[in-house]
Amino acid sequence: MDFGMDTSALMRILTGQPAELAEKVLDEVGKIIDAGGTLHVSDTVVSEAYYSFQHHYHKTKEEAVAGLLTLSQAAGFRFSDGARAALAEPNAARMSPGLVDRMIADGYAAEGFRTVSCEKSFRKIPGAVVVA
Numbered sequence: 001m002d003f004g005m006d007t008s009a010l011m012r013i014l015t016g017q018p019a020e021l022a023e024k025v026l027d028e029v030g031k032i033i034d035a036g037g038t039l040h041v042s043d044t045v046v047s048e049a050y051y052s053f054q055h056h057y058h059k060t061k062e063e064a065v066a067g068l069l070t071l072s073q074a075a076g077f078r079f080s081d082g083a084r085a086a087l088a089e090p091n092a093a094r095m096s097p098g099l100v101d102r103m104i105a106d107g108y109a110a111e112g113f114r115t116v117s118c119e120k121s122f123r124k125i126p127g128a129v130v131v132a
Helices: 009-013 019-036 043-055 061-072 081-088 098-110 118-122
Strands: 040-041 078-080
Touching: 009 019, 009 043, 009 061, 019 040, 043 061, 043 081, 043 098, 061 078, 061 081, 078 081, 081 098, 098 118
Parallel strands: 040 078
Antiparallel strands: none
């Protein structure tokens, strides 16, 4: 059976805090994976975790990307193709457009849509329409 991960559970796995709850989440996740299940991690959850790492846990963008990338490659976890690609980019934490913007554009592209943005950095996104 497949499950969707919420940011709160994902952050327990990534940070190990608080320890007692993190252990419970890891036990549950282990049971799911051992039973052949997959834990899906939405782009929204990746985005929330990316910012939570920085603002609540005082980690750098690089640390946030590294933790998310590691988990995106772990057996039993399924991140979107766009999230995996964005996280795996060299210097992903410092690219422009940023991690979340690239996931947004990729999500739309996967559905056959072009992205409309006012961000000049979106000129680097193939097919994006930049209104300036």
